[in-house]
Amino acid sequence: MSTATFEFQVEARQLLQLMIHSVYSNKDVFLRELVSNASDALDKLRLEKLRDDALDADVSDLHIEIDVDKDARTLTVRDNGIGMSYDEVGQLIGTIANSGTATFLKELQEAKDAAGAEGLIGQFGVGFYAGFMVADEVTLVTRRAGESRGTRWTSRGEGTYTLEPVDDAPQGTSVTLHLKPADPANQLHDYTSPWKIREIIKRYSDFITWPIRMVPEGAAAADGTGDEEVPPAPETLNSTKALWARPRDEVSEDEYHELYKHIGHDWRDPLETIRLQAEGTFEYQALLFLPAHAPHDLFTRDVKRGVQLYVKRVFIMDDCEALLPPYLRFVKGVVDAADLSLNVSREILQQDRHIEMMRRRLTKKVLSTVKDMMAKDQDRYATFWREFGAVLKEGLVTDTENSDALLAIASFASTHHDTEPTTLKQYVERMKDGQEDIYYLTGESRQSIENSPHMEAFRDRGIEVLLLTDAVDEVWVDAVGEYEGKKLRSVAKGRIDLDAGDDGTDDAEKEKKEKREKQTEEFAGLLGWMTEQLDEDIKEVRLSSRLTASPACIVSDANDLTPALENMYRAMGQEVPRAKRILELNPDHQLVKGLHQAYREREDHTELAGTAELLHGLAVLAEGGRPKDPARFVKLMADRLERAL
Known part of the structure; x- marks a missing residue:
């Protein structure tokens, strides 16, 4: 097999041009990304060897090595990890079709600052291409563990790349960057300087559990005999001790943040860091992070979720779904267990009692952390709930064990305040004398809910209503049903009589009650006739309070x-019968009169x-629906307007 030349896909060419002509102030992220890729390769080899003892691979000294050559102006990041086959290089390096490139480019263009743009590199799995920010040419040599032949990939980022087999490639992957000419005016970006390499590794990659080594300056050192020279011992640049295993007072916030960025593929600092150490019959350590922003794929079907699982400091898997429930899928972090089997599989995990x-302990710890945040730092809690409240409310439907804890940390928009959300506890404390239920209304937006006819009597009487605009709100309110003995009640369902609690002794209330009874009797004929006329669409016409x-x-x-819940079930493939609804009339409105x-x-x-049809159509429109026959509705409306003129 000879050298072959291929063209990059269109989006890859766009990305490469962006990297090559990058004007970002902080180009150091390229080394962070290459080291991160190397670390992943070592993790994968360690796991592969555990699963397959027959794999022909050397795992005796897994490490990452960095070599710089000032004269040739090259920087090489080398690992002896899993490596790649010829086909894998073409799939994973030659193209980036599965890296979310279109989304990456869109968000890159929308990034408000250079720091944000730089950080997006890791988030979308295109970190390898960051090398073109500092290099005119990139060469990758790799050999997959267990295979005899390696592969060389080379590109100048100008639209094409070459692939060729090589016979003498060592196990693993080496990426050599042919650095751009030095800028004498900016020595801070001299990536052939050992001090610069040390600085970047300490800042971004000190938490990597594999040793990151660099050969010191100087070609060789005397061995003491005067006859031979031996290469100097490589210098280990990182601490190599897992961050979660180090005492808390030995770890800085910056180190925690860099670990989060590494495993969370996020350029921003986390909102909260959570450490947990369980001792006793079953020991484990956890280091979890609450992000400051929701990821772009939070509600994407089949999105990868879960935290990293280690056993006795050995990496087992990236996305361990079994450790946290789906509604906490945004949580990132590491869990290191002491007593699990090293060859544990996803199937075994689902059945393991440990x-x-x-899972139960970590879930409770995350929820209690949010509760503490709610009590101590309202601004951070507000940020958290704004970003993740909608997904957290899924737990009210699926996790009955923790429903009380979830209700305690939930907050909702309400008519009590235009901007400040409220908790259910605060709502109950403000309830009016005689009010027995917690009222809510669901809808697409706050504005549409506030303009709903269903809100009129509540607004007039100053009764607070929760304004629920997330799709999941349609489901959880029915699943939960009540809070502290107070029923959760939709203002758009069933009969609402806000005067029902009055004893009728007040003259004004007595007069209102008598008026309602009289109107019910007077309108009986019209209500019955309209029920017959609109029988295809409604089950009853009645007077409204x-x-x-x-x-x-x-x-x-x-x-x-x-209707929203009916549509939701149908979208999920579940057929539900369409229920006829009720038309309520306002007997004091001139049109009804x-x-x-x-x-x-x-x-x-x-x-x-x-x-009668027009009244029904107007009511449907008022709640955001559409008449069954829009053309007929428009014709009827035009006819009535013509008569009025």
């Missing part, structure tokens, strides 16, 4: 699914059927 113990300004509204029966008067005065009600 894993279940850790929740309307004060609008002529009509649509409500669901107390035990029916809302006029219809009622016309109904009483005429024997033939045929011409009134169109007005």
Whole structure:
């Protein structure tokens, strides 16, 4: 097999040009990314060897090595890890189709500052290409463990790359950067200087568990006999001791943050760092991080989730889903167990009682940390809930064991305040005398909910309503049902009588009660006739006690699914029958009064059927829906307007 030349895909060429012509102030991230890739390769080889004793691979001294050559202006990052086959090089290095490149480029263009743009490199798995920020040419030589032949990949980042087999490649991967000409005016970016390499490794990669070595300056050193020269001993640049295994007072916040950036593929510092050490019959250590921002794929189906699992400091897997529930999928970190089998598989993990113990403890620790944050730092809590509240509320549906803890840390928009969210505890403390339920309304946005006809009577009486705008809100309120004995009740479902708690002794309340009873009797004929006219779409027409300004509204029966929930189930492939809903009329509105008067005065009600349809259509529109037959609705509306003129 001879040397072959290939073209990069279009997005890869765009990315390479961006890297080559980079104007970012901090180019040091290229070395962080190459070292991170090398560390991953060593982890994978260690795990592969544990699973397959017959694998022909040397694991006696796994390490990362950095060599610099001032004269040739090259920098090489070498590891003796898993390596890659010829086909893998073409798939993983030659193209980046699976690296989220389109999203990366879009976010890169939208990044508000250079630091943010630089950090995106690692987030989208394109760290290898960061080498082109400092190099005119990049050469990669690799041999997959267990194979006899290696591969050389070379590119100047100008649209093509070459692949060729090599017979003498060592196990692992080496990446050699042919550095751009030195800038005499900027020695801070001289990547052939050992002090610069030490500085970058200490800052970004001190937490790497594999030794990162560099050969000191000087070609050789005397062995003491005068006959031969031996190479100097390589210098280990990082501490090599796992961060989570070091005493807390020996680890700085910066070191924690760099570990988070390494495993979380995030350029920003975490919002919170959580350390946990369990001792006793089953020992383990955990170092978890709460991100400051939600990842772009938080709600993507089949997204990889979970924390890294180690056993006795040996890396086992990257995304251990069994250690945290799905609603905590944004949590990043490391768990290091002492007593699990080293050849543990994902299938075994799902059944291991120790894993279940850790899952329960880690979940409670994360939730208690958020609760502490809520009590001590409202600004940080507000950031956390804004970014992850929607996904955390999934736990109210799936994790009954921790539902009380989740309710305690949840907060919601409400009519009590335009900007400040409220907790359920605060809502209950503010409830009016005689109020028995916690009222809420779901919708697409705060504005649409506040403008809903269902809110009118609550607004007039100053009764607080929770404004729920996340898709999951439709589900969890039914799953939870109540809080501290107070029922969670939608203002758009069932009968709402806000005067039901009055004893009727006050003259004004007595007058209102008598008026309602009289109107119910007077409107009985119209309500029955409209129920028959609209039978295909509704189950009942009745008078409303929740309307004060609008002529009509649509409500669901107390035990029916809302239309939004029906649509959600259908989107998931579950067929549910479409429930007929209820049309409520405001007997004090002039439109309803006029219809009622016309109904009483005429024997033939045929011409009134169109007005009944219009009332129903207006109610559907008011809640954000659309009439069943929009063209007919428009025709009826135009006809009524014409008559009015």
